[in-house]
Amino acid sequence: MKIDFANLQYQYQVYKVDIDVNVQSVLDKSNYILGEEVNKLENQLAEFVQVKHALTCSSGTDALLLAMMAFNIQPGDEVITTPFSFIATAETIAFLQAIPVFVDIEEDTFNIDPHKIEAAITKKTKAIIPVSLYGQPADMDEIEGIAKKHNLKIIVDGAQSFGSTYKGVTDSCKGDIATTSFFPAKPLGCYGDGGAVFTNNDRYAEKIKMMRAHGQNERYRHKYIGMGGRFDTIQAAVLLAKLPHYKNEIKNRECVAGLYTQSLGDAVNVPKVKLDRTSVWAQYTLRVNCRDQLQNKLRESGVPTAVHYPMPLHLQECFRYLDCEEGQCPVAEKASKEVLSLPMNAFQNEEVTQYVCDQLIDFL
Numbered sequence: 001m002k003i004d005f006a007n008l009q010y011q012y013q014v015y016k017v018d019i020d021v022n023v024q025s026v027l028d029k030s031n032y033i034l035g036e037e038v039n040k041l042e043n044q045l046a047e048f049v050q051v052k053h054a055l056t057c058s059s060g061t062d063a064l065l066l067a068m069m070a071f072n073i074q075p076g077d078e079v080i081t082t083p084f085s086f087i088a089t090a091e092t093i094a095f096l097q098a099i100p101v102f103v104d105i106e107e108d109t110f111n112i113d114p115h116k117i118e119a120a121i122t123k124k125t126k127a128i129i130p131v132s133l134y135g136q137p138a139d140m141d142e143i144e145g146i147a148k149k150h151n152l153k154i155i156v157d158g159a160q161s162f163g164s165t166y167k168g169v170t171d172s173c174k175g176d177i178a179t180t181s182f183f184p185a186k187p188l189g190c191y192g193d194g195g196a197v198f199t200n201n202d203r204y205a206e207k208i209k210m211m212r213a214h215g216q217n218e219r220y221r222h223k224y225i226g227m228g229g230r231f232d233t234i235q236a237a238v239l240l241a242k243l244p245h246y247k248n249e250i251k252n253r254e255c256v257a258g259l260y261t262q263s264l265g266d267a268v269n270v271p272k273v274k275l276d277r278t279s280v281w282a283q284y285t286l287r288v289n290c291r292d293q294l295q296n297k298l299r300e301s302g303v304p305t306a307v308h309y310p311m312p313l314h315l316q317e318c319f320r321y322l323d324c325e326e327g328q329c330p331v332a333e334k335a336s337k338e339v340l341s342l343p344m345n346a347f348q349n350e351e352v353t354q355y356v357c358d359q360l361i362d363f364l
């Protein structure tokens with residue numbers, strides 16, 4: 001059997017008719033920049049996650065930058081985040097010359113450990129960026145309580161979690177600003193780079209709208225130093241075709257995850273989702289010993305796997321100037337040696353999922 005990790009080609013075939021019509025319409029109108037599709041999509045995204053403002057932008061990375069720029073994060077400000085994430089979460093903090101401060105994660109969810117946050121707060125701390133890793137929101141009540149007590153802003157990095165819920169509301173409603181990514185392999189992916197920023201705050205929304213278009217408040221009048229961070233109309237056309245099916249896709253992902261857990265739960269350390277929240281299963285990530293051997297064996301059986309992430313952020317070369325040390329975030333460091341993501345997408349049938357499980361159990 002030959003298995004596709006994210007199944008993007010199959011996905012396109014499923015939605016091809018609608019996507020082609022939508023994209024052709026943009027080409028016919030040639031309204032490539034902030035065309036009507038962008039506005040239409042933003043309204044539908046806001047409705048989907050039940051947030052007042054959904055503002056699309058050029059990527060999940062730029063969404064984080066725009067959120068921090070809305071808070072006016074300055075050089076030397078400290079921003080607390082997790083060391084167990086994609087580089088963009090911390091890179092954007094450093095890009096603004098602020099200082100990423102890494103707080104270790106929980107053993108079972110891989111998300112930032114709220115009990116360790118307060119010890120990392122200093123007079124320079126301005127914000128906390130929890131990440132909803134693999135699609136599951138972090139402990140938002142605890143994090144919001146700490147932020148309120150210390151007057152800090154929260155940005156929820158929901159690049160992997162669009163549509164997930166925490167105590168009945170989407171994680172895009174949490175924090176002062178939430179972000180997501182529409183990178184193709186993300187749960188709601190477009191066919192290029194893209195992202196969005198969500199907020200219920202009118203002031204932040206207005207500023208982000210300007211910031212993504214070079215800080216301009218009217219044509220060639222620039223109120224802020226901004227960036228070229230708009231979302232393409234063609235990509236909006238792709239997502240307009242996909243969004244109506246997204247709830248169903250989440251259900252399918254839940255089914256794949258459910259079958260993995262049912263088949264593997266007795267044999268390996270399967271992912272845990274806390275009872276008061278849902279995951280959109282951007283990844284189905286196990287903890288295993290002998291990861292390299294298992295990956296090789298699965299590859300030989302036609303099962304692609306991935307490691308999210310093999311090195312925690314505090315130990316990355318680009319952050320050497322922060323003088324972080326091995327042993328500083330032991331839970332994340334251990335996780336980086338053990339995690340293994342299995343094929344996961346909304347189009348994976350039971351036969352494929354069962355085959356992956358059989359191969360894995362065979363190795364163990």
Ligand SMILES: Cc1ncc(COP(=O)(O)O)c(C=O)c1O
Pocket residue numbers: 059060061062085086088089131157159160181182183193194195
């Ligand atoms: C947690 C997290 N944050 C940010 C990003 C950046 O998103 P993008 O690739 O759209 O820039 C990603 C993408 O992988 C991510 O996983």
